[in-house]
Amino acid sequence: MNRTHHRHRAPSAVLATALAVLLATATGCSSKADGAGGSTGADGVKSGPGVTEKTIRLGALTDLTGPYATLGKSIVQAQQMWADETNADGGICGRDVEIVVKDHGYDVQKAVTAYADLSPDVVALPQVIGSPVVAALLDDIERDHLLTFPQAWAASLLGKDSVQVMGTTYDVDMIAAVDFLTRKQGLAKGDTIGHVYFEGDYGANALEGSTWAAQKAGVKVVGQKIKATDTDLSAQVSALRKAGVKAVLISAGPAQTASLVGVAASRGLRVPVVSSAPGFAPQLMKTPAAPALAAMLHVVSAAPAVSSDVPGVQRMVAAYGKKYPDSPVDSGVLSGYNAAQLLGGDLKKACADGSLAREDVVKAHRATKNADTGLGSPQDFSDVSRPAALATYVLKPDAKAAGGLVGVEDAHEAPGVSEYLASRG
Amino acid sequence: MTALLDSVLAGLALGAVYALVALGFVVVFKASGVLNFAHGSLLLFGGYLVAVLHDDLGFAGALALAVVATAALAGALDRLLLQRGDPDPRAAHVQTIVTIGVDIVLLTDLSRRIGGDLLSLGDPWGDSVTRLGPVTVADSRIAAIVVSALAIGAVFALFRFTSWGLALRAAAEDTEAAALMGVRLTRVRTLAWCLAGALAALAAVFLASFPAPGLERTTGQIALKAFPAAILGGLASPPGALAGSLLIGLTEALAAGYQSELHVLGEGFGDVVPYAVMVAVLLVRPTGLFGAKGVARV
Numbered sequence: 001m002n003r004t005h006h007r008h009r010a011p012s013a014v015l016a017t018a019l020a021v022l023l024a025t026a027t028g029c030s031s032k033a034d035g036a037g038g039s040t041g042a043d044g045v046k047s048g049p050g051v052t053e054k055t056i057r058l059g060a061l062t063d064l065t066g067p068y069a070t071l072g073k074s075i076v077q078a079q080q081m082w083a084d085e086t087n088a089d090g091g092i093c094g095r096d097v098e099i100v101v102k103d104h105g106y107d108v109q110k111a112v113t114a115y116a117d118l119s120p121d122v123v124a125l126p127q128v129i130g131s132p133v134v135a136a137l138l139d140d141i142e143r144d145h146l147l148t149f150p151q152a153w154a155a156s157l158l159g160k161d162s163v164q165v166m167g168t169t170y171d172v173d174m175i176a177a178v179d180f181l182t183r184k185q186g187l188a189k190g191d192t193i194g195h196v197y198f199e200g201d202y203g204a205n206a207l208e209g210s211t212w213a214a215q216k217a218g219v220k221v222v223g224q225k226i227k228a229t230d231t232d233l234s235a236q237v238s239a240l241r242k243a244g245v246k247a248v249l250i251s252a253g254p255a256q257t258a259s260l261v262g263v264a265a266s267r268g269l270r271v272p273v274v275s276s277a278p279g280f281a282p283q284l285m286k287t288p289a290a291p292a293l294a295a296m297l298h299v300v301s302a303a304p305a306v307s308s309d310v311p312g313v314q315r316m317v318a319a320y321g322k323k324y325p326d327s328p329v330d331s332g333v334l335s336g337y338n339a340a341q342l343l344g345g346d347l348k349k350a351c352a353d354g355s356l357a358r359e360d361v362v363k364a365h366r367a368t369k370n371a372d373t374g375l376g377s378p379q380d381f382s383d384v385s386r387p388a389a390l391a392t393y394v395l396k397p398d399a400k401a402a403g404g405l406v407g408v409e410d411a412h413e414a415p416g417v418s419e420y421l422a423s424r425g
Numbered sequence: 426m427t428a429l430l431d432s433v434l435a436g437l438a439l440g441a442v443y444a445l446v447a448l449g450f451v452v453v454f455k456a457s458g459v460l461n462f463a464h465g466s467l468l469l470f471g472g473y474l475v476a477v478l479h480d481d482l483g484f485a486g487a488l489a490l491a492v493v494a495t496a497a498l499a500g501a502l503d504r505l506l507l508q509r510g511d512p513d514p515r516a517a518h519v520q521t522i523v524t525i526g527v528d529i530v531l532l533t534d535l536s537r538r539i540g541g542d543l544l545s546l547g548d549p550w551g552d553s554v555t556r557l558g559p560v561t562v563a564d565s566r567i568a569a570i571v572v573s574a575l576a577i578g579a580v581f582a583l584f585r586f587t588s589w590g591l592a593l594r595a596a597a598e599d600t601e602a603a604a605l606m607g608v609r610l611t612r613v614r615t616l617a618w619c620l621a622g623a624l625a626a627l628a629a630v631f632l633a634s635f636p637a638p639g640l641e642r643t644t645g646q647i648a649l650k651a652f653p654a655a656i657l658g659g660l661a662s663p664p665g666a667l668a669g670s671l672l673i674g675l676t677e678a679l680a681a682g683y684q685s686e687l688h689v690l691g692e693g694f695g696d697v698v699p700y701a702v703m704v705a706v707l708l709v710r711p712t713g714l715f716g717a718k719g720v721a722r723v
Contacts, residue, residue: 067642070541224681227696229646231637234435234563235681242428242682255543258638266554266636267431267561283543287638288552 045093048357050123056095056347056356058083059102059122061114061137063129066106067228070281075127075151075336076101077324078316082340085319092344093351099126108136119144123358126343127151127336131201138163145358147346147365149339151332153277153302154201155208155424159385162362166339167302167379169387170202170276171209172421174249176392176414177274177300178213181247185272189218194240194248196224196233196260206251206276212420226252233259241269248273254281261296262289270296277301280397282330282404290399299395299405303334304376306403312374317402329402334375341373377411390417427559432682433675434557438566440674441573445628446651447658447666448580449621455597455661456617458517459507463524464625465645466531471495471626472546472633472640473535479547487547492626499622500615502527508611536642543639552635569631576627577667580620584663589616597661650677653703659716668714673699 040046041053050057060079062072076099083097091097102118104111111133119140124147128134131152141148141162148163155169168176174195181187195210197203207223214221222243224236233256240248248264248271250257257279264271273296280299284290304310306317306329316337317329350356350364365381371388372378379388391411398406446468453461461467471491478487506527507520550565584590592613595603604610625648632647633640654673658665680698706714 065537067536068541069537229643230696231641231644231647232439234636235432235678238428238431238435238678238682241431255638255641258543259636262552262638263563263636266552266563281541281543283541284638287543287545288635289638292552 043094044354045351046355046357046360048123048355048360050121050358051095051356054095055098056092057122058097058099058343059118059125060099060127061102061104061111061118061125061129061133062127063106064101064103066104068106068129070283070330071151071332072103072129074327074330074332075129075339077327078320078333078336079126079340081320081323082337082344084323086344092347093356097344104130104133106130106133108132112136115140119146122146123356124343124347124361125149126339134163135201145362147343147358147362149343151335152202154205155387156201156205158387161366161384164342164365164381165388166335166342167377167387167389168392170206170251171212172387172390172414172417173276173300173302173392174206174209174251175213175417175420176394177249177276177298178210178217178219179414179416180274180298180300180394180409181272182217182219185247187217187219187247191246192220192222192243194222194224194243194245195251196226196236196240196248196256197251198253198256199225199227202276202278203251206249209420210249212423213414213416216416226256228253228256231255231259232263234263236260237263237267237269240264241267245269245271247271249276250274250279251276252279254279254284257297258284258287258289258293261292262287265289265292265296272296272298274298274300277303277331280331280405282328285397285399285404290397293397294399297397298408299397300392301331301395302377302389302392302411303331303338304393304411305395305401305405305407306331306334307398307401307405308407310374310376313376316375331403331405334403338373338375341375342371342379345371345373386421390421428682430558430560432678434560434562435566435682436675436678437671438562438569438674439678440654440671441570442628442631443651443654443674444577444667444670445573445624445631446648447655447670448577448663449624449628450651450655451658451660451663451666452580452617452624453621454655455663456593456614457503457507457520459520459524460660461524461618461621462521463502463528463531464621465648466528466535467495467499467622468625468629468632468648469535469640469642469645470498470531471622472629472644473539473544474626475546475630476544476633476640484547484549488626488630491629492623495626496619496622499625500619503618504611504615508614532642532645535645539640539642541642543641544633545639546630546633548630548634550634563635565631565634566636569634572627572631576624577663580624581663583620589613593617650699653699657703657706657713659713662713662715665713665715673702676702 064072083099087096102114104114115137126149128150134150134152142160145162153169155171157165197207211221257275261273346365350361368381370378377389377391390413393411394409395405396408449464474491475487553564554561592608596613632644654669655666658669676698680694
């Protein structure tokens with residue numbers, strides 16, 4: 001009995017020593033990072049976590065193995081391309097840019113762990129995928145003053161100093177969608193429209209916008225709430241037809257859009273359908289619903305189509321195609337690259353102001369009133385409670401175009417958007 | 426009226442596909458007392474095979490191969506993993522938990538392969554529809570009803586008229602007595618798992634074909650909707666599974682079709698309905714619609 005005790009003690013002593021050493025190195029590491037906080041380098045620029053004399057380290061919390069793996073890969077590659085281009089150009093503030101990528105597979109718990117792991121050593125997060133992930137990390141991000149560009153557009157993410165939703169929010173998009181329907185698709189006062197939406201922040205925020213706009217236009221909205229696992233929308237189409245809808249809005253995933261439009265077309269409910277930006281993916285144009293999508297669907301988005309003739313977009317698409325010839329160019333590439341460029345601008349500005357400390361990067365970001373990366377509408381980051389842009393594009397599917405979409409209407413602010421934002425306070 | 430017919434037809438078609446899945450649950454449970462939580466990922470496995478093979482083999486060839494391969498995988502799962510454990514029938518709980526692990530492993534790998542893609546299965550129905558008076562029905566749904574009816578009929582016939590069916594029913598009734606009468610339990614059991622696998626692959630085709638846009642990594646989760654169907658039918662009763670599935674399919678379609686009238690119950694009620702129906706049925710008949718009353722000797 002005694003002997004076993006002794007036997008155990010020896011390894012546990014070793015273990016304890018090993019642990020102590022590990023702890024010491026770990027704290028050593030982080031104290032090095034923290035120690036850099038507030039210190040001023042040889043070039044007179046104040047640095048902070050994630051910034052050394054030679055590098056600026058950024059972080060990405062992405063999904064490379066879960067439901068948004070395709071999107072995650074596009075964004076990671078696009079932002080890596082931006083980093084390579086920036087470094088070839090001499091970097092930012094005389095430092096090389098480095099992006100540390102962590103995969104969370106769309107699992108909130110893994111994402112929280114990954115954040116804890118990543119956050120001490122980076123200065124900003126140009127990519128966080130997943131609304132539930134962003135929601136879970138919101139307080140931590142605010143506390144750490146870590147400037148973050150989430151790939152989510154719910155209005156509930158506004159009002160946080162360190163979190164920057166790019167472009168428009170879902171509600172603004174849907175106001176533009178109702179406006180498009182009344183202007184171009186013959187929707188008139190007294191008509192009824194359907195809105196099929198996901199449960200959760202995304203759908204709820206979109207429905208808020210459509211309800212407001214419909215009320216202004218004298219139109220009635222019939223809501224149909226669905227889940228991500230609903231991929232056969234026959235029953236919803238039946239209900240919409242029964243309600244006599246003249247048009248349908250959808251704020252869901254690509255699979256749901258394809259089913260909705262395909263079923264509606266096959267049942268003779270040939271009405272215009274307008275989708276939120278996340279409701280479309282180029283892969284849809286390879287499904288049986290492709291002809292119906294081409295005939296009936298429009299997409300409202302704050303970003304232009306990847307196939308658009310905006311010079312900045314064309315240059316980026318060409319460079320991306322050259323660097324990653326086997327990867328499709330989708331909207332994720334555009335939005336990822338745009339986020340990286342915006343962050344690059346913030347870092348340069350912060351450097352010019354003499355500090356790359358996190359809170360100063362956030363400050364530089366919030367001082368930007370007219371950020372134009374040449375990839376779509378300019379954005380205003382000075383008011384945390386308002387979307388960064390109010391202008392939206394109208395796009396439509398085209399199987400032959402890069403990214404599966406072509407432009408229909410250029411970016412413009414839909415009437416009523418400003419009034420809506422004012423009414424929301 | 427048209428709307429009602431629409432919803433009823435959609436519900437029947439949905440119920441027919443659920444029945445294929447629910448029958449898989451029931452056959453496995455009857456033969457081995459295991460609730461197979463890996464059924465959804467077996468389904469996804471079958472669908473994935475059809476998706477990647479249909480270009481080379483054609484739809485029929487790919488489907489045939491997928492059915493055989495999924496049956497083999499399910500059989501192997503039972504023979505190589507589950508049957509190695511404690512042969513005591515009470516160990517079925519342990520095996521049930523093992524299937525949860527298998528589900529996670531299979532699902533993780535398949536999700537990695539499928540990623541964010543929507544895979545087309547190359548089925549011959551495409552998005553064509555048939556008009557039946559005032560309503561239209563997708564051809565794939567008609568095919569689903571016909572194929573489900575045939576498959577379910579075949580399973581019933583297997584149960585009733587073959588020696589395997591007899592052995593299975595005997596084993597389900599009293600394992601020990603059946604073994605003493607010379608029933609080869611392991612073989613009976615493995616065959617049941619194979620049958621469930623084959624049904625799952627078949628169901629995958631109809632779950633992924635029009636009006637659904639294609640096979641996704643979440644397609645397997647739809648199998649969970651057939652779970653309440655199997656339970657409310659009485660977990661060991663094939664006719665119960667059929668009735669339960671049709672009931673669930675119909676209520677789900679009607680609840681979604683009349684969502685605005687059911688507003689008082691909250692939006693998205695259609696998703697809750699399978700479980701609400703299950704609870705309601707179990708309250709009235711605790712052993713399910715067709716479940717046998719257990720007789721316990723004191």
